[in-house]
Amino acid sequence: MTAIVNMLEVVVTFVILAIIGRAILSWFVRDPSHPLLRLLTDVTEPILGPIRRLLPQTMMLDLSPLIAILVIQVLWRIIRELALAA
Numbered sequence: 759m760t761a762i763v764n765m766l767e768v769v770v771t772f773v774i775l776a777i778i779g780r781a782i783l784s785w786f787v788r789d790p791s792h793p794l795l796r797l798l799t800d801v802t803e804p805i806l807g808p809i810r811r812l813l814p815q816t817m818m819l820d821l822s823p824l825i826a827i828l829v830i831q832v833l834w835r836i837i838r839e840l841a842l843a844a
Contacts, residue, residue: 763841770834774827776801781823805830 780798787795802823809822809829 759841759844763838767834767838770830773801773805774830777806777823777826780806781820802826 776798780802783795805826806822809825
């Protein structure tokens with residue numbers, strides 16, 4: 759069971775880093791066809807899109823990456839504790 763938890767930890771870490779990378783890269787790269795930005799968008803948009811649709815528009819500030827990271831971390835801690843306790 760710990761091997762599965764460790765593998766999922768890597769996936770969760772990758773997704774969080776992809777979200778952070780996309781947020782930072784969006785400040786500097788304005789070309790949506792940039793290969794790295796396209797990769798990060800493909801990985802993170804299924805997570806950020808639904809959150810973005812639920813949030814109200816706030817002064818051109820996208821809080822969806824912050825909310826996504828917080829939700830992912832809380833869910834991951836719960837799942838990990840349940841998996842390791844079993």
